[in-house]
Amino acid sequence: MTKQMIELTNIHKHYSDQIILDNVSFHLNSGEIVGLIGPSGSGKSTIINIALGMIKADEGHATVMAELMPNRKVLADLGYMAQSDALYETLSARENLNFFADMKGISRGNRQAEVTRVAKVVNLIPYLDRMVSQFSGGMKRRLSLAIALLGDPQILILDEPTVGIDPALRRQIWSELQSMRDKGHAILVTTHVMDEAELTDRVALLLDGRLIANDAPQHLETQYQVNSIEEVFLKVEETN
Numbered sequence: 001m002t003k004q005m006i007e008l009t010n011i012h013k014h015y016s017d018q019i020i021l022d023n024v025s026f027h028l029n030s031g032e033i034v035g036l037i038g039p040s041g042s043g044k045s046t047i048i049n050i051a052l053g054m055i056k057a058d059e060g061h062a063t064v065m066a067e068l069m070p071n072r073k074v075l076a077d078l079g080y081m082a083q084s085d086a087l088y089e090t091l092s093a094r095e096n097l098n099f100f101a102d103m104k105g106i107s108r109g110n111r112q113a114e115v116t117r118v119a120k121v122v123n124l125i126p127y128l129d130r131m132v133s134q135f136s137g138g139m140k141r142r143l144s145l146a147i148a149l150l151g152d153p154q155i156l157i158l159d160e161p162t163v164g165i166d167p168a169l170r171r172q173i174w175s176e177l178q179s180m181r182d183k184g185h186a187i188l189v190t191t192h193v194m195d196e197a198e199l200t201d202r203v204a205l206l207l208d209g210r211l212i213a214n215d216a217p218q219h220l221e222t223q224y225q226v227n228s229i230e231e232v233f234l235k236v237e238e239t240n
């Protein structure tokens with residue numbers, strides 16, 4: 001049965017005299033991947049931060065698994081990968097994963113298997129004992145993604161997860177996300193890569209703080225009479 005995992009209702013947010021989100025309502029269900037796309041500065045990270053309870057909306061409310069946010073109870077069911085990596089540079093990748101596994105309450109008995117599982121998804125097994133300060137930008141993104149996957153959370157929120165990641169691994173990561181979706185997980189991804197938007201079940205298009213489209217990629221392409229999400233995006237920008 002499909003469950004509503006995240007619900008944002010009539011969210012308004014402004015900073016000084018700039019309106020960032022203008023009456024945005026948005027939901028994420030179990031068993032779907034939603035792509036949140038929009039130009040730089042359109043409010044994607046702000047939506048995520050409000051859903052996570054890290055930023056307070058001026059009006060409206062956010063719930064995760066029917067709990068009003070912020071709420072510590074749901075954090076164990078949430079995997080979050082921020083846009084900038086929050087890693088311990090002076091620790092190895094394995095030590096980082098162990099630390100976050102402890103934070104997520106993964107038992108010591110299961111920890112090693114879980115660390116190996118998530119490191120495999122992002123091809124980091126050969127580098128687990130290397131210090132993070134020696135990692136490239138793409139390797140750091142991969143480690144952040146592995147951390148978000150720890151504990152197999154019901155909800156995954158990924159802010160630009162594939163920046164700096166090469167095409168073969170990008171494909172592998174998307175196939176992992178799709179298999180998680182098929183098992184009923186709910187996944188929200190922001191991306192600037194329009195090809196990736198095509199791989200989602202639903203695209204939420206944000207422009208100037210308003211959600212102006214929210215539908216399956218194929219439906220949007222039919223509606224706007226174009227062949228790709230990139231063209232939908234350009235057409236929407238032109239006409240708004």
Ligand SMILES: Nc1ncnc2c1ncn2[C@@H]1O[C@H](COP(=O)(O)OP(=O)(O)OP(=O)(O)O)[C@@H](O)[C@H]1O
Pocket residue numbers: 015020038039040041042043044045046047083
């Ligand atoms: N703490 C803050 N104080 C003032 N303005 C802010 C603050 N945080 C974000 N903003 C502004 O809010 C707007 C939306 O920012 P947000 O980070 O949500 O955009 P985004 O769509 O995620 O952008 P990008 O794709 O570049 O990551 C931007 O104009 C940004 O400058």
